[in-house]
Structures are given as C-alpha cells and as structure tokens.
Amino acid sequence: MARPATLIAGAALTALTLGPVVAVILRAGGLSSLGPSHWAPGDAAALRFTLWQAFLSAGCSVLLAVPVARALVRQRFPGRGALVTVMGAPFILPVIVAVMGLIAVFGRAGLVNDALGGLGLPKVDIYGLHGVVLAHVFFNLPLAVRMFLNALQAVPGERLRLAASLGLTRGAMFRLVDLPALLRVAPGAFVVIFVICLTSFAVALTLGGGPRATTVELAIYQAMRFDFDLGRAASLGLVQLAMGLGAGLVALRVARDDGFGVGRDRAALRRDGAGWVRGPDLGWIAVAALFLLVPLGAVVARGLPGLALLGADTIRAAGHSVAVASVSTALCMAWAMALAHRRGEWLALAAITVSPLVLGTGLFLMLRPFVNPFAMALPVTALVNALMGLPFALRIITPQAEALEKDFGRLRASLGLTHWAWLRLVWVPRLRRPLGFAAGLVAALAMGDLGVIALFADPDRATLPLQVYRLMGAYQMEAAAGAALLLLGLSLGAFVLLDRGGRLAEA
C-alpha cells in the first residue's frame, strides 16, 4: 500500500520536520543538558502548566463541541449554513487580533462586565488559567464542532432511515448512531487541539496574567531570542516534540476504526430533531454562536475606523498573504492526499509540535549556504504554513478516507481500478466535504499565520499579520485594528470560498 507518492510525501515531511531541528542542534554544537541540575527556576512549573492548560483546553473544546454539533446536525433553521461557516472564523484569526476581541468582550472594560455592572453584580476577571482555557476554547471549539459535524453528517442515510423505522428512542439513537460516529473522531480532535495548545505562548501569557502562565514555548523563545542559547532551545523543542508525539500515540491507540457500512448517498433528513429536544438544541446553538461571534463583532467594530488609514504597504502585504495562502493550500492538499492514513497523520502531528521558532531558525540555517534567505521569505512561509496546516487537513480527511477505503476497497480491487481512476471517481467526489473544509481551513490559517516570516522578514515582502504587528509597534493602534479587520475578511473569504465549494453537493 506504500505507493511512491506516499513515500515521497512522508519523506519530505520528515525531512522538513527533523532537518531544521538537526540544523539547530549542529549549529549549537550539541544539545544542552536538560537534567534537573540544568533546569532554570520555573522550568518544571512551565512544563506542568503547559500540559495542564493544553489538557483542559482540549478537553473543554471537545466536550462542549458534542452538544453543539448534535444540535446543528439535528436542527434545520434559516441561516444555518451561514452560521456553520462563520462559526469557523475564530480558529483562523491571528492570535493578537483574537485576544483583543476576547478582551473587548470579557475584559475589565468589556461587554460582559458592563452588563454585570449594569445589573449591580460583581465584575469577573478574565486573567488566569480560566482565561487561557477560555481563549483556547474560543479558538478550537469551532474546529471540534466542525469535525463532529462532518462525522455525524457522514452517517449513511440508510442508517438513519433504519433507525427511524425501528423507532429508536433518542437514547438508543445516541448510543447506536451518534456515539460511534463521534468516538471515531473525538480522540483525534482532542489530540490536534492538545498539540496546538502545547505551543501556545502569547495567548497563555497575555490572558494567563503573568509568569504563572509560562509555557515551554516561551522558554524556547527566551533561549532563542534573548539568551542565544540554541542548545537549550533545541533541547526544549525536543521536550515539546516528545509531548506531542506521546499524545498522538495515545490518541491513535484509542481511536476506533469501525465504519458504518456502505450507503447509497441518498440524503436523509434526521427525524430526531423534533419535539422537546428542539429547545435545548437551539439553546446550545445560540450560546455557542454568541460565544464565538460577539468577540468577532468586536474585532469588526474596532477595525472599521482603521480601514480608512490603510496605506499602500498594508495593501501590498495583503497581496502577499493571499499569494502565500494560495500556494500553501495547494501544497498542503497535495500532501494530505498522499498521506491520508494513520501513520501519515502521526507524522504530521510531529511537524506541528516542533516549535515554530526552532523550525524557522533551522530552515534559515539550512537555506543560508545556498540562497539568500530574505529572497526566499515568501516561499518558505508558504511551505511552513502548508506543513503547519497538514495535521488539521489530515485530521479532517483521514477518518472518512479510511472509512472509504474500508467500504469501497473490495469494490476497487474487484474492478481493478487504477489509482488515478480511484481518486477521480471515488475518493475526491466522496470526500468533497472534508476536502473543501480542510482546504478552507488551511488557506485561512496560512493567511493569518505569523510563523516564520518574522525571522526572514523583508520590508518588501511583509505579510498582513506581520504588518499588523509593525503598525502596533509604531503606535498605529487604529490602523493595526483596520489591518486586522482586513485580515479577518480575507481569511474568512478564503475559508468560505473553499468550504462552500466542498459543500455544494449538500444543498
């Protein structure tokens, strides 16, 4: 089953992940020992905090996503499609923009506290572990909801009709139909979110309220940029990698791989959305929508006055971001098609656990002997963003791709389909929905990612997220908010375009 394309894609992924780490280690002249005697004060606390906040964030995101996704799959109401799309937006926001949006809602001078104050109630404080988890749930709940939604929608219509004709109770329906579908994606969703949260540091620091909320990634940043201790940075990077791989290993063991059997793709409406359950369902949807959309609204409100201030630099940066996002998406999807199986996914998880700082520095060191790294700023950014998007793309595509293989593999063998014909006739058409969603997500992520560009930055090759930071650094808070809004618009636009493209069949 190991076809050349898979082997090449896997080898490229491994080389791009481990190559930079090795380059950093070589440049440092070896790893710094991380034995207990070499720990900086607070390292142990940072490690504990990193794991704990990632665990809580992933757990809350996945648990909360269950009722929201079930409600969305059971209920039909006007604007449902648009809501599903827009609710995906937080995941693709650049960190600093999202944090400002959250603070506009939950901060001291935010809407929630204004409302509480108006009612004469005590104010709530967002800063602390709960603030970190809140922000991570804000970013990742949309991802978990969409993964569950796709899984529930992939249940063949025949099953639903059978369930209806057997007169299954809601409880039985949950046990026999929904639960297996959810369990198929839940461990993977948990791990992907856990791993993203492992490398979080600006969010954790800003909303965590101080050094109690120190993560390993912050220690890497400090070692790399302030102490120039590449050996320590690489060692910490390997610790982070080990945490991610460990989590991946556990999740892939737990994940179940039973399919639902083959369906004939006839759309079937779910009948279990009527009755008393409609009220709570709509309640869940309303709460999730408010939680996700109000901070987005704040970003829009903050940004509108700044739109008029945007100069030619910002517009050019926006052009670069769109170009980077297009290339990243094409590259990432090609990669994902070759690697949509379990081992491929595990490999991709490794890529995202490597600290972006270590990755960027390593690539810089690798490129330098051959080319001017500045000239390569945009291609490198596109490549790294494709790499960073890969675990998400695979997580979205793999479960259904594996089910497809299981369900249609015999047919494929008996017909003797060529690989190309299989892709064209079965794979792509049947996976259109996850493919569109994954492509949209990757495009938006690539648009909003600051990633490695900071190390390679060049005034003529800035991307939009970098421009937001530059404007803020020059006291241009209003223009920065405008640029952030433009970024939100572009990210969301790319996401909607691709995601809708994938869902056309559904209408």
Add this chain to the structure above:
Amino acid sequence: MKTFTFAAGLMLATQAVAAENVLTVYAPDYFTSEWGPGPRIEELFEAKCGCDLQFKPGDLLPRLMLEGERTEADVVIGLNTDVTKQARESGLFAPHGVDLSPLTLPIAWDDDTFLPFNYGHTAFVYDTTKMDAPASFDALLDAPDNLRLVIQDPRTSISGLALVLWVQAVYGDRAEEAWAKLAPKIVTVTKGWSEAYGLFTDGEADMVLSYTTSPAYHIIAEGDETKKAAIFPEGHYFMVELAAKVASTDQPELAQQFMDFALSHDFQSMIATGNWSIPAALDRSEWPEGFQKLDLPENVLFYTEDEAAALKDPAIEAWRSALSQ
C-alpha cells in the same frame, strides 16, 4: 537538479546586487513600516551617499549571530543595551569611529563600538482624565490594589527587562518585596510592548509600562495631551537605541558614512518624531515642541552592561517568584 539551478540563479542575483553601491542595514521590525523612521532615514541618507540603502527588518542580534561573519549586513541599527555585551563578545562589530562630543545624553557615554542615536526612559504611562499619578515608585507600590497595571515580560521583551532592572536599581535587595506589593495591581504581563500598549489604549488598564517619550506621540500625532508618564523621584531606567558597524562589511566607507550620519543634524532633528524617542545629540531647545512639553526625570538610573549581565537573572527571578505566588 532544477532546484539547484533555481538556487544558483538566486545566488547570482543577490551577488549582482551586492556588487553595486548597496548599504544593507539590519533594523527592528517597527523601523521599516511606513510609520517608522526607516523610510525617512533611507530618503535622507540616499540623498547624501548616492547609494542604495536597503533595510532588512527582523530580529537583530539572533539573526546576526546565526549568520556570523558571513552576514550581508553592513550596519545594524536599533540595538539595545541589554544585548551589547553579547554583541561585543561576538566580535562581529567594528569601532564606530564617531566623535562622541555632540552627545546630549543624560548619562556619560564613551563606548567606541555602539553609537547611541536616540533614548528614552522606562515609565508608567497613564490617562490624566482617569487617575492621578502616584508621586513616587513607593506611592505606586502602596496604591490601592484596584489600580490596574499592564507590564511586559522581562523574558521576552526589552522594555520588560528594563523594568526589572529599574526595580532592582530602586529597591536592590528588597526587589522581591517590591514586586510582591506590585503584583496584585498587575492585570497581566504581555509578550511585547505592542500588546501591552494596545490594552492600555483599549481602556483595559489604567497604567502601562512604556517610555517617558510615549506622551509625545499622543501630543504631536493626535493632539491629545491627556496621556502622561508618571515621574518618580527615585529615578527612571535609561533606555537607549544604538547603531553599530559590522566588522565584515564589504562597504566600509558607506558604513562609516552612515555612522557619521546617525549623529548629524539632519538625522537627529528627524528621529524624535520618526521613532518617538529623544534625539541623542540635539539640544533640548531644538526638540519638536511636543517633546519639549514632556515630563522628564531628574534622576536617571543605568547599569553598565557588566552590571546588567550580573543582575539580570536574579532580577528576573525576583519578578517571577513574586508574581507566581
């Protein structure tokens, strides 16, 4: 093979550019946006030198250390004193060769490698319509705990590091105690200056760790005189930005010309509003009006790079342990 050809083509292209009269200047990110001082520096210098000044923004020293002697940088601008020790020990820099007598800094400066071009001081900036400034650092520590302050992390930001050195300089052995008193007032700690200042302008905090020069931006660019820096009699920590010549430069004459330019009247009279900092070699009477209005400290605190290097880790640890309680 194709990739190799592509790479070779790129290399040739860069060499072709280097052969011409190009001065490559590494600068911090904020320098080169349309709002930073970069474009004006470029314009003024190119008019003098008949060359092409190219800024390469990003992390200064980390990048330079990665590149070593093979760096294409000729000049670095925007270094801070917290990295001069490492920068000096790297041996990557050459003496600046500039006469230091025109300097108008509040402290003595005789460094022959790192040349100051503008300065400021750490300070807590507040909104006069919302609160009264504490009269001293002590008064700030004793202020009610509902005062809301945002600071930057000393492990990730230069201003944050200057703050812990400031507290160290004022309180010495009692630094951790001072931090413990300040802790309940600290809303949060951000990765860099931008995030913290954004929180302040959004009204999330009453005071923000910034510079004595920040109010000048609001006065000059926004006509807003309500933002002020609280001035403490205990003194304020000195923050200076530096330029340096890279020893391996292939444009030594242009690089030298640029170093001389940094203290020239043209450069100095532009840098105040270009970089929102006080010019390093310009009499106060020649500062822009908004800068003349600034409240500046009498007492300026500063550690030499050796002192700072020795104090840095304990000062950060005092901060970390007091704020982790």
